[in-house]
Amino acid sequence: MKITILTLFPEMFTALNASILGRAQKGGSLQLEVVDIRDYTEDKHQKCDDYPFGGGAGMVMMAQPIGSAFEAVDPGHGARRIYLSPKGKVLKQERVFSLAEEEYLVLLCGHYEGVDQRAIDLFVDEEISIGDYVLTGGELPAMVLVDCVARYLDGVLSPGSLVDESFSDGLLEYPQYTRPVEYRGLAVPEVLRSGNHAEIDKWRREQALALTRKLRPDLLK
Ligand code: 9WO
16 A cells, blocks of 8 residues: 655654554565655745735645645546534544555645635545644644554464454453563463463353443443
């Protein structure tokens, strides 16, 4: 899968080369491209933002550099074009699965007080929110989207971890323990040290269900 990120702050995306996503890129299942929208300005001073019509605080990202950047990275419009925005539908795991099936995503990151609405109307297929809060820009949400989608590409997770995840399908994760057996008076539950895998599976399912019922009952409806 290919993902292109359009942003005025490309240096923020160095974080994505670390850890798990570095592996996906090396393995070839993820091709990540970060594009500086400023490279596409036609303004002689490379200006990409301007005052809002109607007045008000702050600056608005101009339509021209954004439109030209979309057209340059995806001339045939084969990509799904997504704007990370608090106005979008809130991202859930189901949508993560379906996004992972796409060939090519182009993610637009807004900044300042927003983006000229015409860039959204002309070039964006879908707005996605990662949660109901306002940030200084769409860059962190874009990284969140890349991270959760990339987990489903080949070679990102160790074999079996997605199987473990579907085991507790839609539930919160059961408690995990590693060595030592006792830490500050708290012991690892006996069942996990029993070697009885049927009992371990049963305990984990029960824990996942009880935790979900207690902490996130909305996930069970
Ligand atoms: C700032 C602002 C200031 C005065 C009046 C109105 C205003 N609106 C905004 C605003 O919404 N700024 C956005 C900041 C502009 C686009 C990028 N920004 C953004 C994206 N903040 N939060 C997100 C986001 C994206 C996806 N999921 C959650 C949050």
